[in-house]
Amino acid sequence: MEDILIPKERRDAVVLIGVDRGENVEFIKVYAVSEEKAEETLEAFLNAKGLFPADYRLVGRGSEEVGDRKAITTKSEEKLSSSLARLGLRLLSNGVLYLDGIERVYQLTLVSEKLYAKLRRMRESQGVKKRGGSLSISSALSLGLHTLIVNWRGINVEPLVPEDATLLREPSPAEVLEAMKTSPQVVVETVFPEKYFAVPFGVRIKIPPLSKEEFARELEDRIGVQVDENMLDDYPAELLNYRSIESIAHIVEELLKMGVDKEKALETAIFVNLGFVPSDFRLED
Incomplete structure (x- = not known):
């Protein structure tokens, strides 16, 4: 050639x-x-x-x-x-x-x-x-x-x-x-x-994952509820992502339909996303 x-x-x-x-x-x-x-x-x-x-x-x-x-x-x-x-x-x-x-x-x-x-x-x-x-x-x-x-x-x-x-x-x-x-x-x-x-x-x-501050602000924008960064202290870095934000938002929406107030719904959703349910969380029949 x-x-x-x-x-x-x-x-x-x-x-x-x-x-x-x-x-x-x-x-x-x-x-x-x-x-x-x-x-x-x-x-x-x-x-x-x-x-x-x-x-x-x-x-x-x-x-x-x-x-x-x-x-x-x-x-x-x-x-x-x-x-x-x-x-x-x-x-x-x-x-x-x-x-x-x-x-x-x-x-x-x-x-x-x-x-x-x-x-x-x-x-x-x-x-x-x-x-x-x-x-x-x-x-x-x-x-x-x-x-x-x-x-x-x-x-x-x-x-x-x-x-x-x-x-x-x-x-x-x-x-x-x-x-x-x-x-x-x-x-x-x-x-x-x-x-x-x-x-x-x-x-x-x-x-890289979102910082705790970025995660909190993105979650606030998604659900319309103020998010205290201290609530994320137990979050591993690999969960500080947009998938977790969508999962938490979905859980919050479902809990709101059940009559749970916004702050309690947010706290519960964050714990559930981590794989836990707060011991004091109860839904009244």
Whole structure:
């Protein structure tokens, strides 16, 4: 493949790369009509550029539906381009891959050891606000890498997950590895990250739990009753999330229907969410 580096119209495979200011290749994504063609193209590209495979990590592979796309270009990969730009990289390609008559494409995604280390340093990002060198959740997901989301805050991440990605909630490591064989991007949502220490995720995002103050204010807004932060002293950090807020609110609503006053309903709901019922709580028949 002598013309692998020459930008041109293509029908079999295209290579997208992210380069830094020194023109070093830190990110590689290959789209091809088959797995074999993708691997062949990647090998040819690395050889032509004089790059060493050992300097890169394979963080994503698998087939995906073409959908309504007519071609794969740097312009069609707008989200990827934006995400790479936030990492200080510029998206380039060796041409355009036309998709006429093609229903599925196979992709390989690699990152340099340098970029991989940078992404790992970013994994502590809350993902709620962009600060300094951190990425938002949606930006991190748009990189197309297999991603672990440690969702201790209990936010709904589903709307942020790309359409062609596979979202799994608390799967076994074996299920994740199996999904990685066929899906171009696997996104795992968990509150038990230690289960996946041996799984090769390209990005790991930790969303911390709410603080007691944040939890109290969010709960107040939800149920319309003032919440004293001291009521949360026994709450473990893993329960300070939006799922607990919804559960408490539901319990409060049901107790109010039974005639329990708001303050007592709130106190009881908090204890019930913890797995206890106050010993002095009684419902009169």
